[in-house]
Amino acid sequence: MNALKLAPASELGDLAARIRTGVPVPIGPVTLVPLYSEGDGLQADLLEESIARGHTTVTEVGEQGSVNLLSVHHQGPQVLLLLDGEEVVGAKQNRVFNASFLVPPGATVEIPVSCVEHGRWHYKSAAFGSSGRTLTSRARSSKLLRTSDSVTTAGRYDSNQHAVWSDVEGYLDRTEIRSATSAFSDAAERRVAVIENQIPEPSPGQTGVAVVHGEKLISIDILGSPDLFRRSWKKIARGILAEVYDKSAPPTDAVTTVRTAISQLASIPVARNTPPGCGETLHGKASLAVGAIVRDGKVYHVLVGAGS
Numbered sequence: 440m441n442a443l444k445l446a447p448a449s450e451l452g453d454l455a456a457r458i459r460t461g462v463p464v465p466i467g468p469v470t471l472v473p474l475y476s477e478g479d480g481l482q483a484d485l486l487e488e489s490i491a492r493g494h495t496t497v498t499e500v501g502e503q504g505s506v507n508l509l510s511v512h513h514q515g516p517q518v519l520l521l522l523d524g525e526e527v528v529g530a531k532q533n534r535v536f537n538a539s540f541l542v543p544p545g546a547t548v549e550i551p552v553s554c555v556e557h558g559r560w561h562y563k564s565a566a567f568g569s570s571g572r573t574l575t576s577r578a579r580s581s582k583l584l585r586t587s588d589s590v591t592t593a594g595r596y597d598s599n600q601h602a603v604w605s606d607v608e609g610y611l612d613r614t615e616i617r618s619a620t621s622a623f624s625d626a627a628e629r630r631v632a633v634i635e636n637q638i639p640e641p642s643p644g645q646t647g648v649a650v651v652h653g654e655k656l657i658s659i660d661i662l663g664s665p666d667l668f669r670r671s672w673k674k675i676a677r678g679i680l681a682e683v684y685d686k687s688a689p690p691t692d693a694v695t696t697v698r699t700a701i702s703q704l705a706s707i708p709v710a711r712n713t714p715p716g717c718g719e720t721l722h723g724k725a726s727l728a729v730g731a732i733v734r735d736g737k738v739y740h741v742l743v744g745a746g747s
Contacts, residue, residue: 657744
C-alpha cells in the first residue's frame with residue numbers, strides 16, 4: 440500500500456485548544472499532570488466491562504490463529520473503544536492492540552495486535568480476557584512510534600513484532616522477573632500490589648493525563664469525555680506505574696513541558712486511515728508521535744509519546 444497523504448488534523452487542533460492543565464501529582468520518579476477539556480461527552484463501551492457483561496468476545500482468528508490479528512465480536516449497546524496498547528490475555532498467547540479502534544455494535548472485526556508473550560503458542564482458554572492494563576509507558580510509546588511509521592508510509596498498523604518482543608524482554612530484565620514464556624504479564628502482575636496503592640483517583644471533569652519523568656514528556660492520554668477517562672483510568676495508570684523508571688527528582692515545571700507538547704498537536708502532520716471497525720485513525724510523528732481514533736469529527740482517544 441502506498442504512503443498516505445499527511446496533513447495537520449483539525450480534530451487534534453480543536454482538542455489542543457480546549458485542553459487545560461491541572462495541579463501536578465508527583466508519584467515516585469514521575470509526575471502526573473491532570474488534563475481537562477470541554478469535551479464532546481462521548482460514550483462508548485470499554486473492553487473489560489463489555490467482556491464481563493457478555494457483550495464482547497475476543498478470540499483467535501480461526502482455530503489456527505494469527506499472531507498479528509485477533510477477532511473481536513461486539514454485541515453491546517454502544518460502539519466499543521479499544522485502547523492503543525491495551526492487553527488481552529489467554530487463548531494462544533497474550534496480545535496488545537496496535538492502535539486505538541472502534542467496533543460498532545453487531546460487528547465482528549479483525550483487529551491488528553502484537554504478541555507480548557513470545558514463548559507460548561497453545562490454547563489456555565477459548566477466548567481472551569482483559570488484563571485491565573496497558574503496556575508500560577516506555578513500551579507503549581515505543582510501539583506508537585513504530586506504528587505511526589507503518590501507517591504513514593504503508594497504511595498498515597504494524598508495530599514491528601520483533602521490536603515489541605525486545606521491549607518486553609527489556610521490561611522483564613528491569614523488573615528482574617524470569618518468565619517461562621517471556622510474558623509481559625508475569626512482570627506486570629508481580630508489581631500489582633505496589634501499583635494499586637499508588638493510583639490516585641481522577642479529578643471531577645478530568646479527561647486526560649500527561650506523564651513527565653525528569654524534564655521529559657513520557658506520554659499523554661486524552662479521552663472523549665470525563666466518563667470515558669474515569670472508566671479507562673486504572674488500566675492506563677497501571678501501565679504508567681508498572682514501568683521501572685530511573686530515579687530522579689520530580690521536575691520543577693512539568694506543566695510547561697506538558698503545555699508545550701499539547702500546543703504542538705495542532706501542527707503535527709498526520710495520516711488519516713480507514714481502520715477495521717469504524718471511524719478514522721490519525722497517526723503522525725515529529726518531535727512527538729501521535730495516534731488517535733476519531734469518528735464524525737470527534738476524538739474518542741488520543742495517545743501522544745516521544746517522537747523522532
